[in-house]
Amino acid sequence: MEKGNRTTADPVIKVEGLTVRYGDNTVLDGVDFEVYPGEIFVIMGGSGCGKSTLLKHVIGIETPAEGKIRINGTDTALLDDSELRKLHMGIGMLFQSSALFGSMTIGENVALPLTEFTALPTKDITSIVRMKLGMVELAGYDNHYPAELSGGMKKRAGIARAMAMEPAMLFLDEPSAGLDPVTSAELDLLIRKLNEGTGTTMVIVTHELETIFNISHRIIMLDRDAKGIIAEGDPRVLRTSSQDARVTDFFNRRVTKKKHEGMTT
Amino acid sequence: MPDITKHHIETADDGVVTLSLSGRMDLERFGELTPLIGTIFDSYTPSRLNVDMAGIDYIDSSGALFVVKLEDEARARSVAFTLSGLSREKMGILSLIDREALAKPSLAPRERRLNLIEQLGNASIIAVKDMYDIVSFGGELIYELGHSVTHLRKVRWGDVVTYMKKVGVDGLPIVGLISFLLGLIMAFMSSLQLKQFGANVYVASLVAVAMVRELGPIMTAIIVAGRSGSAFAAEIGTMRVNEEVDALATMGFSPMRFLSIPKVIASLVTVPVLTVFASIFAIMGGLIVGVVGLNLTIFTYIQQTMKAISIFDIVSGLVKSFVFAAAISAVGCQRGFKVRGGAEAVGNATTSAVVTSIFLIIVIDSTFAIILHYIHWA
Numbered sequence: 001m002e003k004g005n006r007t008t009a010d011p012v013i014k015v016e017g018l019t020v021r022y023g024d025n026t027v028l029d030g031v032d033f034e035v036y037p038g039e040i041f042v043i044m045g046g047s048g049c050g051k052s053t054l055l056k057h058v059i060g061i062e063t064p065a066e067g068k069i070r071i072n073g074t075d076t077a078l079l080d081d082s083e084l085r086k087l088h089m090g091i092g093m094l095f096q097s098s099a100l101f102g103s104m105t106i107g108e109n110v111a112l113p114l115t116e117f118t119a120l121p122t123k124d125i126t127s128i129v130r131m132k133l134g135m136v137e138l139a140g141y142d143n144h145y146p147a148e149l150s151g152g153m154k155k156r157a158g159i160a161r162a163m164a165m166e167p168a169m170l171f172l173d174e175p176s177a178g179l180d181p182v183t184s185a186e187l188d189l190l191i192r193k194l195n196e197g198t199g200t201t202m203v204i205v206t207h208e209l210e211t212i213f214n215i216s217h218r219i220i221m222l223d224r225d226a227k228g229i230i231a232e233g234d235p236r237v238l239r240t241s242s243q244d245a246r247v248t249d250f251f252n253r254r255v256t257k258k259k260h261e262g263m264t265t
Numbered sequence: 266m267p268d269i270t271k272h273h274i275e276t277a278d279d280g281v282v283t284l285s286l287s288g289r290m291d292l293e294r295f296g297e298l299t300p301l302i303g304t305i306f307d308s309y310t311p312s313r314l315n316v317d318m319a320g321i322d323y324i325d326s327s328g329a330l331f332v333v334k335l336e337d338e339a340r341a342r343s344v345a346f347t348l349s350g351l352s353r354e355k356m357g358i359l360s361l362i363d364r365e366a367l368a369k370p371s372l373a374p375r376e377r378r379l380n381l382i383e384q385l386g387n388a389s390i391i392a393v394k395d396m397y398d399i400v401s402f403g404g405e406l407i408y409e410l411g412h413s414v415t416h417l418r419k420v421r422w423g424d425v426v427t428y429m430k431k432v433g434v435d436g437l438p439i440v441g442l443i444s445f446l447l448g449l450i451m452a453f454m455s456s457l458q459l460k461q462f463g464a465n466v467y468v469a470s471l472v473a474v475a476m477v478r479e480l481g482p483i484m485t486a487i488i489v490a491g492r493s494g495s496a497f498a499a500e501i502g503t504m505r506v507n508e509e510v511d512a513l514a515t516m517g518f519s520p521m522r523f524l525s526i527p528k529v530i531a532s533l534v535t536v537p538v539l540t541v542f543a544s545i546f547a548i549m550g551g552l553i554v555g556v557v558g559l560n561l562t563i564f565t566y567i568q569q570t571m572k573a574i575s576i577f578d579i580v581s582g583l584v585k586s587f588v589f590a591a592a593i594s595a596v597g598c599q600r601g602f603k604v605r606g607g608a609e610a611v612g613n614a615t616t617s618a619v620v621t622s623i624f625l626i627i628v629i630d631s632t633f634a635i636i637l638h639y640i641h642w643a
Binding site for chain 2: 102103120127132139142143144147148163165193
């Protein structure tokens, strides 16, 4: 596995020897990586390589077969349900489908964690909601329902909700999936702007090369056959200098001979 | 790192007020910070406000929002405002706040609460439209059923068998249990009265006639509406949300033929059979009360049951259950096809399917009662 540049600060996420199995099928085998404060860290790889599975384990939705996941130095496996809920309150998550609650307006969606987990008066919550919607360029859409928004707007509303509790870490699962290139690029800019403005650590799962080159500071590349990481570092460097054909093929959108043959037979 | 936001207010003779902030300015402290705005402007009435944030260790967007609100208030009161002491890094958070967004009115007005008359009018319009939709769907369904009868090979018989199992075989235990207990209760309650007149044997007649003519078809239909009508609505509704129904249409299938016909045929076959079982189980429940509580013999009870019910009762009960089956399956499918939106719409469709089915069951039963009365005496 190739490794690139890393910062010297203590990692906010540390994954050690993570192994994920579904029955006899091993999806990830001994995955190790670290995420540092304030960086945009991308988990990338081809379809079915376990990107989303890895993300679900990192945020504690699923339990690994083996290995440790430390968030801010705490081993998530040692947390009970209430401690895990507290941990979840400190992180934000944008799901692939945005997962906005269809029965609530956009404003209510963003306000939900604030009304549930803080004692702020309604007036303050309203101003925070307006500020968050302004941050994601959705000012004025507080009374709209998710069904009335476009795909890109839903993603931005999802980010506003994920950032409502001022999380130190934001996880984004395929943020540009299903979006046109312009909307996707706008979303990339927004993610970058939020990262620079708030200093929030962002972990993004994607296979969109544009997004990877536009916003990531560091990536790990997963491979289905290797069941783990095959490259780690700055994607711009890896694209040109990687010695691993799987890495350069992915970055340069080349179909490998083996895969091509497999498709035609 | 201090855990709270500390503030210190200093006033000068020329009306210049300096607010010095230190510690953390974050979401958790936002509620404590906002009252400061009123305090500063109302109690100190500054001619100039200097905000010194050199002591701030951490600021998030909520903390930045407080600073922006402070500045906006100063502007609104024509008070000069200066901000100092924030590092360039921490200033970045302030640049994220869109001041226009804070004051921008909602593009869609909040839904107005309707008054009682408006609600009544709205409900009436919805009810009429709903009835129109059901009749229209019923017409289409009859057409498709006719098409299926003339094109038997095109019917998805595999699906029909699957739904027959789901509606009939899987529903039998609960239909059987409820009917058995119903027969037991009916026999027990009536025996208390009939015993006084020495008319114990008529308990058998009462249970048999009530179940075969009325309660058997109605109870079975209500259980099927709750179990299967709701399942039909949820299944088709979820398929609508996932665009599977649209996919069928674009592939050249008739979604109605593909999805509704197997469910309707399966219901038309299994509900009358379930009704027969319901009557048998109820008679068995009555039999237990008759034999154990009223000292009737099994033979006497069965003989009295056979004497009480006629072929007309059995046929009318089965015809009724056939019509109930058509109504339940049609309403379930129609509600499913009407789903627009997401999970909530699927839930609404499911509830609506059950409520409408039960309402129709009662309406159909009342209609049958009148029709059968005239047929019987004609």
